[in-house]
Structure formats: structure tokens, C-alpha cells
Amino acid sequence: MEIILFKTILVLVLFLISLGIAAYSTYAERKVAAFLQDRIGPDRAGPFGLLQPIADGVKMFLKEEIIPNHSNRWLFILGPCIFMLTALMTSAVIPWGLPLEFDGTKYALQVADINIGVLYIMGVLSVGVYGIMIGGWASNNKYALLGAIRASSQMISYELAMGMSIISILLISDGSLSLSHIVESQKGMNWNVFYQPLGFLIFLICAFAEANRTPFDLPESESELIGGYHTEYSSMKLGLFLFAEYINMFISSTVISCLYFGGYQFPGLAYLSAHLPANVVSIISIGALFTKVFFFIFFFMWVRWTIPRFRYDQLMRLGWQVLLPLSIANMLITGGVITFFNL
Amino acid sequence: MESTILFYLLSAMSVISALFVVFSRSPIYSVLSLIVCFFTIAGHYIMLNAQFLAIIHIIVYAGAIMVLMLFTVMLLNLNQEVSVHKFNLTKLMAVFTGGLLFLVIVASVKSSTLANYQAPAYLNIGNAEDIGMKLFTDYLLPFEISSVLFVSAMISAVLLAKKEIK
Numbered sequence: 001m002e003i004i005l006f007k008t009i010l011v012l013v014l015f016l017i018s019l020g021i022a023a024y025s026t027y028a029e030r031k032v033a034a035f036l037q038d039r040i041g042p043d044r045a046g047p048f049g050l051l052q053p054i055a056d057g058v059k060m061f062l063k064e065e066i067i068p069n070h071s072n073r074w075l076f077i078l079g080p081c082i083f084m085l086t087a088l089m090t091s092a093v094i095p096w097g098l099p100l101e102f103d104g105t106k107y108a109l110q111v112a113d114i115n116i117g118v119l120y121i122m123g124v125l126s127v128g129v130y131g132i133m134i135g136g137w138a139s140n141n142k143y144a145l146l147g148a149i150r151a152s153s154q155m156i157s158y159e160l161a162m163g164m165s166i167i168s169i170l171l172i173s174d175g176s177l178s179l180s181h182i183v184e185s186q187k188g189m190n191w192n193v194f195y196q197p198l199g200f201l202i203f204l205i206c207a208f209a210e211a212n213r214t215p216f217d218l219p220e221s222e223s224e225l226i227g228g229y230h231t232e233y234s235s236m237k238l239g240l241f242l243f244a245e246y247i248n249m250f251i252s253s254t255v256i257s258c259l260y261f262g263g264y265q266f267p268g269l270a271y272l273s274a275h276l277p278a279n280v281v282s283i284i285s286i287g288a289l290f291t292k293v294f295f296f297i298f299f300f301m302w303v304r305w306t307i308p309r310f311r312y313d314q315l316m317r318l319g320w321q322v323l324l325p326l327s328i329a330n331m332l333i334t335g336g337v338i339t340f341f342n343l
Numbered sequence: 344m345e346s347t348i349l350f351y352l353l354s355a356m357s358v359i360s361a362l363f364v365v366f367s368r369s370p371i372y373s374v375l376s377l378i379v380c381f382f383t384i385a386g387h388y389i390m391l392n393a394q395f396l397a398i399i400h401i402i403v404y405a406g407a408i409m410v411l412m413l414f415t416v417m418l419l420n421l422n423q424e425v426s427v428h429k430f431n432l433t434k435l436m437a438v439f440t441g442g443l444l445f446l447v448i449v450a451s452v453k454s455s456t457l458a459n460y461q462a463p464a465y466l467n468i469g470n471a472e473d474i475g476m477k478l479f480t481d482y483l484l485p486f487e488i489s490s491v492l493f494v495s496a497m498i499s500a501v502l503l504a505k506k507e508i509k
Contacts, residue, residue, distance in 0.1 A: 072371075075371075075375075114394060115394065115395075115470060115471070116394050116395055116398050116471065119395070119398040119399070119402065119471075120398055122398075122402055122406075123398050123401045123402045123405075123406060125406075126401075126402050126405070126406025126407060126410070127401065127405055127406055129406075129410055130378070130410070130413075133410070133413055133414075133417070134375075137371070137413075137417045145417060148417070149414065149417065149418065152410050152413075152414055153414070155410075156407060156410060156411070159406075159407075177471050
């Protein structure tokens with residue numbers, strides 16, 4: 001019974017954290033952009049402009065809601081809902097830290113430790129494109145349709161290379177598909193990034209493409225497609241699309257940290273857990289994971305304001321002719337080394 | 344008890360969505376209800392303790408094949424509910440083949456014994472490791488042959504899509 005209560009609370013907390021981080025990512029994005037462009041950025045709402053996300057949210061809710069005349073009403077509403085749903089679903093399989101302990105019972109900080117965790121992430125990712133496709137198609141607007149088609153073909157193309165680079169990870173972590181096992185196998189500084197630098201690079205590039213971030217934000221490139229798939233959306237439906245994108249960014253950063261940077265592991269964790277109470281260590285481990293996550297969120301923003309957008313044919317060529325062969329080669333070399341040296 | 348309710352719920356959803364695929368006039372609704380149908384089937388796999396199969400089902404069918412299907416429907420703009428004129432012979436053949444399929448299904452349902460149904464003895468089917476071991480030991484030849492089939496399909500797709508060299 002308690003375990004169900006704990007899981008429910010964990011789900012709620014994760015939901016609120018995802019929304020909170022997404023809201024403050026919009027603020028951080030403006031501040032980072034301002035910093036990189038030598039500006040000040042938002043500073044009017046509250047101290048340092050810290051209330052800016054709330055002001056934005058209120059603005060989004062109060063805007064007039066327009067549903068285009070010849071659009072498909074239900075699908076038009078369904079689109080952003082699916083996109084938001086799939087963005088929030090991934091956090092269920094991520095191990096957020098060492099287990100908490102109450103009354104001698106251990107509670108794992110993971111909603112569902114399923115034995116197919118990595119595949120679950122891939123599955124949710126591949127379903128996530130439906131939100132964009134349905135929304136873009138239902139708008140009955142050719143720019144929206146073009147954006148939706150770009151998004152879907154981009155996602156399908158980059159999923160392959162992403163899956164191949166994950167296979168190399170599975171090879172070096174005893175073939176377990178469970179995320180908690182993958183994180184546990186990276187004790188201390190045994191982070192996968194040191195064994196899989198090429199795989200990490202491929203995964204990172206694919207994560208950018210899957211999260212529709214610059215330099216791969218062609219589905220919504222405003223200079224050619226106005227707003228891409230969300231051209232016709234207004235009010236909070238547009239807000240959901242934009243918001244879900246920030247949640248996707250947060251989740252991709254978390255997945256990158258878990259797969260390649262040891263998740264909540266850091267050097268000295270074993271020493272700390274021997275000398276400090278379990279709950280304190282648990283909170284420190286959560287802090288370690290979030291430090292990595294925040295670094296990657298910053299990295300996402302840093303790249304956005306540094307690198308210009310690709311052309312669409314360049315994007316496709318990069319995905320199919322560079323990343324996919326590289327990731328297959330990486331997988332073969334990893335497998336060969338493991339077999340040859342009997343690791 | 345809960346699993347029985349869940350089973351009936353999932354079954355009802357898969358049957359209704361499958362019927363909707365056939366009866367829906369608009370192709371886009373057909374595609375979307377087929378996606379729903381795939382999800383309910385994945386739910387059935389999970390209830391049979393085959394998580395690996397369920398997630399692969401979602402990734403391959405719902406995540407890749409149906410995206411391409413939706414893609415085609417959207418690009419061709421098949422939104423207009425036009426009914427293509429069909430010849431009488433086509434209709435007759437469709438009824439005939441459909442009837443044959445129905446016959447096969449009826450025969451298989453009739454020969455199955457539902458009354459004393461036993462759950463499969465091998466319960467570790469959900470484990471990726473076990474599936475890998477089975478595939479690469481007991482079922483190696485069928486596995487390799489099906490991979491040859493996939494390679495040939497890939498090559499023909501590339502050949503079909505290739506531009507004419509002038």
C-alpha cells in the first residue's frame with residue numbers, strides 16, 4: 001500500500017518538476033541568449049526578471065483562442081495534447097537518485113524499473129512525433145503541413161542512428177536494458193562517455209534532432225515556414241507545443257546524463273554512503289544528477305545561440321550518410337573489442 | 344480480477360478500433376484508429392508478460408510504419424471522402440477472398456479448446472536476453488532466413504527509389 005502511495009507522490013513530484021524546469025528553461029534560454037549576445041534579457045517582472053515565466057503563462061492563457069475555419073477541430077485539439085503527453089511520459093523510467101529510506105523500508109526513486117527501460121524511451125520518442133503530425137495536418141495550412149512532414153521524416157531518420165549508438169551502450173553494460181542497471185554499472189568515474197566517445201557524440205547530435213532544437217529546428221524554421229507545424233495555433237495550445245519542447249529538452253538532458261555520464265553517480269559516492277545517513281546521500285545523488293542535467297540544458301541553449309540552422313538536404317545527408325554508418329561502425333568496433341579481449 | 348477487467352477493456356478497445364479502421368470513411372481516421380489498435384495489442388502483450396515484444400511492437404508498428412502511413416495519407420491529401428468506382432468483378436473477388444479468410448478464422452476458432460486453456464509454461468518470454476538466446480540457438484535458421492528476406496526487401500526499395508542514371 002505504502003509503495004503505491006509513494007509512487008503516486010513521486011509521479012506528482014516528477015510532473016511538477018518537469019513543468020517547473022520547463023518554465024524556468026524559457027527564462028534561462030532568454031538569459032543565456034542575452035548573455036551570448038551581450039544584452040541584459042528579461043529583467044522587469046520580479047527581481048532579475050524571475051517572474052517572467054509566470055507572466056508568460058498568464059499571457060498565454062489570456063490570449064484569444066482561434067481554431068481555423070477549415071481545420072479538423074478534434075484533431076487540432078488532439079495534436080498538442082499528444083505532444084505534451086509523450087513529453088511527460090519518459091520520466092517514468094529514469095532513476096533519479098539512490099533510494100530514500102523511511103522506517104527501514106527502501107523506496108527507489110524511479111517510478112517503474114522495467115527491464116526494457118531504454119526501449120521504452122525509444123518507443124515514447126517514436127510515438128511523440130504524432131502530436132506534431134496530427135497538429136500540423138489538422139491545421140489545414142500548407143506551412144503547418146510542411147513543418148509536420150519535416151518533423152516526422154527528421155525523427156525517423158535520426159532514430160536509427162540513436163538506436164545504434166544505444167546498442168553500443170548496452171554492449172558495454174552487460175546487455176541490460178534497464179536504466180537503473182546502466183546507471184549502476186557506471187560507478188565512480190566509470191562513465192560510459194569515456195568508453196563510448198563516438199557513440200556519445202552521435203547520441204548527442206541525434207538528441208538535438210529529436211528535440212527539434214537548433215541547428216535542426218527545421219520543422220519550425222520561421223524564416224521559411226512562418227512557425228512550422230504550430231503556425232495556426234494560438235493561446236495555450238501554442239503554449240503546450242512550446243512547453244512540451246522544453247520538457248523534451250529536459251528529458252533528453254536527463255537521458256544523456258543517465259546513459260553517458262553516470263546518472264546520479266559521482267566519484268566519492270561510495271565513501272559518502274558509508275559515512276552519512278542514507279537519506280542525505282540520496283539527496284546528494286539527486287543533486288549530482290540535476291547538476292549534469294542543468295549543464296546539458298545549458299549546452300542545448302549554448303548551441304542554439306551559436307550554430308546556424310542546417311539546410312534540409314544537409315540534415316538528411318548528415319543523418320543517413322554520416323551518422324548511421326558511423327554508429328554502425330561504432331557498434332561493430334565495440335562488439336569486436338569486447339569479443340577479442342574477452343571483456 | 345483486475346487483470347480480467349483490463350483484458351476485457353483492452354479487447355473491447357482493440358475490436359472497436361479495428362472495426363473503425365474498416366468502416367471509417369476518412370483515411371486519416373482509419374490510420375489513427377489503426378494506431379490505437381496497435382497500442383491495445385501491445386497492452387495484450389504486456390498482460391502476457393511479454394514486455395519486450397510489446398515495446399518492439401510499438402516502436403516498429405506504431406512508431407515507424409504508421410508514421411510513414413500517416414505521412415503518405417497527408418502528402419497525397421486523401422482527406423476528400425471520395426468513393427472510387429469499383430467494378431463488379433472486383434467486388435465479387437473481394438467478397439470471395441474475405442469469405443475465405445473468414446472460413447479460416449472460423450476453422451481455427453472451432454479447433455481451439457478454450458475451455459481448458461493453459462497459460463504458456465515458458466514465462467520468461469518478456470526478457471530480452473531470453474529472446475536473444477532462443478533466437479540465436481534454437482531458431483537460428485529461421486532468423487537468418489528472415490534477415491535475408493529483409494535485406495532483399497531493402498535492396499529492392501533502394502532500386503525502386505533510385506533515380507534513372509542518364
